[in-house]
Amino acid sequence: MSRFKIANIIAYGFVTLFSIYVLMPILVMVLTTFKSKREIFLEPLGLPGQFGLSSFERALTVGLGSFMLNSFIVSFFAVFLIVTISGMAAYVLSRIDFKINKYVYLLIVAGFAIPPAAVLVPLYTMVSNLNLLNSLFGVIMPLTAFGIPFTVILFYAFFLDFPKEVEEAATIDGCTKLQIFFRIIVPLSGPVIASAAIFQTVWIWNEFLLALIMLTSDDFKTLPIGLLKLRGEWASDWGAIMAGLTIAVIPVLIVFLIFQKYFVRSLAGLGK
Amino acid sequence: MNKNNTQTNIFSLSNDKVSATILLVPALIFCTIFIFIPAIGTIVGSFYSYSLTSMNNWKWVGFGNYVQATQDEYFWVALKNNFIIVFASIVLQVGVGTILAAILDRGIKYGRVIFRTIIFTPMVISSVAVSLIWLIIYDPNVGILNAIFKSIGLSTPSKGWLGDPNISIWMIMITAAWQNTGFMMVLILAGLQGVSKEVYDAAEIDGATGVKAFWYITLPMIRNVLIVAILITTIGAFKVFEFIFVFTQGGPSNATQVLGTYIYLQAFNLLHMGYANALSVILLLIALFLGWLQLKSSRKA
Numbered sequence: 001m002s003r004f005k006i007a008n009i010i011a012y013g014f015v016t017l018f019s020i021y022v023l024m025p026i027l028v029m030v031l032t033t034f035k036s037k038r039e040i041f042l043e044p045l046g047l048p049g050q051f052g053l054s055s056f057e058r059a060l061t062v063g064l065g066s067f068m069l070n071s072f073i074v075s076f077f078a079v080f081l082i083v084t085i086s087g088m089a090a091y092v093l094s095r096i097d098f099k100i101n102k103y104v105y106l107l108i109v110a111g112f113a114i115p116p117a118a119v120l121v122p123l124y125t126m127v128s129n130l131n132l133l134n135s136l137f138g139v140i141m142p143l144t145a146f147g148i149p150f151t152v153i154l155f156y157a158f159f160l161d162f163p164k165e166v167e168e169a170a171t172i173d174g175c176t177k178l179q180i181f182f183r184i185i186v187p188l189s190g191p192v193i194a195s196a197a198i199f200q201t202v203w204i205w206n207e208f209l210l211a212l213i214m215l216t217s218d219d220f221k222t223l224p225i226g227l228l229k230l231r232g233e234w235a236s237d238w239g240a241i242m243a244g245l246t247i248a249v250i251p252v253l254i255v256f257l258i259f260q261k262y263f264v265r266s267l268a269g270l271g272k
Numbered sequence: 273m274n275k276n277n278t279q280t281n282i283f284s285l286s287n288d289k290v291s292a293t294i295l296l297v298p299a300l301i302f303c304t305i306f307i308f309i310p311a312i313g314t315i316v317g318s319f320y321s322y323s324l325t326s327m328n329n330w331k332w333v334g335f336g337n338y339v340q341a342t343q344d345e346y347f348w349v350a351l352k353n354n355f356i357i358v359f360a361s362i363v364l365q366v367g368v369g370t371i372l373a374a375i376l377d378r379g380i381k382y383g384r385v386i387f388r389t390i391i392f393t394p395m396v397i398s399s400v401a402v403s404l405i406w407l408i409i410y411d412p413n414v415g416i417l418n419a420i421f422k423s424i425g426l427s428t429p430s431k432g433w434l435g436d437p438n439i440s441i442w443m444i445m446i447t448a449a450w451q452n453t454g455f456m457m458v459l460i461l462a463g464l465q466g467v468s469k470e471v472y473d474a475a476e477i478d479g480a481t482g483v484k485a486f487w488y489i490t491l492p493m494i495r496n497v498l499i500v501a502i503l504i505t506t507i508g509a510f511k512v513f514e515f516i517f518v519f520t521q522g523g524p525s526n527a528t529q530v531l532g533t534y535i536y537l538q539a540f541n542l543l544h545m546g547y548a549n550a551l552s553v554i555l556l557l558i559a560l561f562l563g564w565l566q567l568k569s570s571r572k573a
Contacts, residue, residue: 007482011379018372019390022450025405026393028416032554034409044419081302089299092292104296106567113563114311115511116534118556122313125307145306148299178291206398208514209532213540224400228518231404231503238408245401256396260389263396264458 017149029249032242040238056247062233063218064247070136070215074222075204078140082147082200083193089148091181092153094185105156114141116209124213134217143204151196158192159185187205195266198259205252220224223248311556317549321465324543337550341476344410347551350529356441357448358509364449366501369456374486379463388461392454399451406447410434410519421541426446434519437527444515444528452508463497464490499569507562510555531555 019222032040033055034048089108093101116123123142162185170180186193208224215221218229227248233242256263318337320330341347372391376384394402409415410433421428433438467490475485491498513532516522521538522529529537531551539548 008380011375013374014468015375015380015387015391018368018453019387022391022394022454024416025402025409025450028409029405040414044414044416045423054318085298085302088295096288096292098292104300106304107308109563110560111307111565113507113559113566114556115507115532115534115559117511117513118552118559119307119310119314120535120552121317121539121548122310124539125313126306126310141302142306145302148302152299160416169513176291177288178294181291181295192413202396206400208400209536210396213536224398224514227398227400227404231407231518238411241404242408245404249294249397249401252396254395256393257389260392264388264392267395267455267458271313 055243059242059244086151094159399514
């Protein structure tokens with residue numbers, strides 16, 4: 001009995017310690033925001049004496065609002081395109097006996113394996129030649145492409161398990177595959193669409209490398225690139241930097257906490 | 273009746289092909305334009321020497337860029353760092369993630385959802401934000417890591433936590449583990465929840481409980497999930513960019529470069545486009561090899 005208790009204490013102790021390790025940096029971020037410059041320097045481990053809001057005023061001068069709006073536009077359109085296009089392709093791959101399907105699927109998997117860093121120079125040249133540098137459209141298009149392979153794989157697995165009886169009935173009624181897809185499959189695919197959309201939103205909202213090389217003008221920067229400006233502008237003014245991070249991070253954390261069940265489900269499905 | 277049926281079939285078959293093509297083509301167009309053509313462009317460009325400003329002055333150099341890579345000390349440093357990050361990530365993220373998942377699955381009764389939510393949280397924060405948050409923790413003047421070390425009477429590194437490459441590579445690992453361990457935990461937890469209760473009951477009858485049962489019975493049963501977890505971690509370790517870009521910019525004197533940051537440096541700071549392409553091809557081959565491994569393991573699963 002006592003052995004059981006010790007094991008229990010170790011188990012709770014381990015997850016508690018790890019949770020502290022996870023929460024500590026977030027706490028540092030929020031607390032530093034409210035500290036005065038003097039407190040930040042002299043009492044790294046102390047609590048803020050009073051809740052000053054001046055850090056927020058300085059942080060907001062770098063244009064976080066516009067960065068967030070850009071991120072929102074990029075995420076919205078790219079995720080919409082990724083989910084629609086991938087869902088359609090995965091449906092064909094899982095339902096129709098084309099001889100080339102096997103090769104198309106292999107191609108998609110290959111696309112999943114290629115990281116943006118491995119095609120950086122030609123991609124930059126292409127977007128530059130199309131005069132799309134410093135435009136949101138110029139990032140939305142390649143980001144959409146890089147989101148498609150993974151999402152096709154996700155949808156493909158879902159459609160394979162999908163009961164075929166309903167579709168067979170619809171085919172007998174004279175529906176084309178196109179009609180079946182939009183009228184029957186899409187309305188019944190809520191959970192997997194939510195999973196895919198959540199996963200891609202997190203990825204695109206946070207994407208850094210492609211946005212870094214393509215968006216150099218402040219007017220078009222997305223949030224991850226814009227955050228670097230905090231450091232450029234406020235060098236060692238940690239209060240302002242942390243205030244900017246707090247503004248950027250807290251809304252995402254709130255969205256995550258509301259939908260955490262779906263986030264976890266979306267990512268957990270990857271291992272299957 | 274019979275004749276009518278055949279007619280619909282033929283009709284719907286040709287219709288199928290049309291609808292199928294309409295549904296499939298957009299995905300292929302996007303992937304071709306933005307992934308496959310640039311990938312081919314990378315390979316072609318790796319045999320030339322050119323810079324961003326003189327896009328039309330392409331000079332054929334054959335395998336020259338690859339030869340340069342084999343003689344480039346910093347390329348090997350970057351590759352070595354990528355491999356260190358791979359191995360350390362597997363131990364820290366998959367290893368610790370497995371322990372956490374096991375505890376949440378059967379080790380504790382209360383607070384599972386709360387612990388799971390907390391530990392998973394960093395996954396949704398952008399890596400740039402994560403890097404900037406950890407930058408203040410590692411800061412030699414205002415950082416809490418220094419403050420904690422000093423308060424318990426330990427000495428702190430003289431060049432700061434990020435100034436000495438032997439130390440900073442581990443600081444990068446701690447930050448990466450902070451962000452990704454929760455993801456591995458959730459992935460492995462899903463695998464553990466697929467193991468049926470009967471298996472544990474049978475094991476208990478045979479006298480295997482607790483850690484023993486976990487090691488000999490549970491782990492082999494979630495082998496496939498663990499392989500996927502290791503592959504995702506490995507692929508992620510080759511993609512690592514933001515932590516290094518924000519923490520050290522690859523310095524001091526290129527000691528903390530990884531392939532991603534070194535390609536960026538060669539292409540966009542030094543304007544050695546051809547050489548950057550050759551480095552990209554090496555990354556591409558590693559990535560495709562890992563992708564092939566993943567495909568093989570998921571087929572088995």
